Amino acid sequence: MARTPADLVGAQPDPPFEITFDGRPVVVLPGQTVAAALWGAGILAWRTTRGGGRPRGAFCGIGQCFDCLATVNGVPGRRACLVPAQPGDVITTQEGHGHDRLGA
Numbered sequence: 001m002a003r004t005p006a007d008l009v010g011a012q013p014d015p016p017f018e019i020t021f022d023g024r025p026v027v028v029l030p031g032q033t034v035a036a037a038l039w040g041a042g043i044l045a046w047r048t049t050r051g052g053g054r055p056r057g058a059f060c061g062i063g064q065c066f067d068c069l070a071t072v073n074g075v076p077g078r079r080a081c082l083v084p085a086q087p088g089d090v091i092t093t094q095e096g097h098g099h100d101r102l103g104a
């Protein structure tokens, strides 16, 4: 049986909790960012580009590239690689710059 890094260091993390991505439940380990939680669930893209609507997700993972922008609890433009996931967070795919429905 494979051992996890948490097993190897004897960590005793708090219990997992749940967020949703486009209505789908996603299990989060305490301390994970939104991007880490989505990756852990096999979700690799949560934004589309303004030009062409191409899929994007995390690229740098350290807050430098802005590829990971997501809509978190109704607020667009959040860098998912920097936002700690909180129980009950509602993450939705961000279309373009996140204000398309406003016609901005």
Ligand code: FES
Residues within 6 Å of the ligand: 057, 058, 059, 060, 061, 062, 063, 064, 065, 066, 067, 068, 069, 079, 080, 081, 082
């Ligand atoms: S993945 Fe580059 S800013 Fe988040």
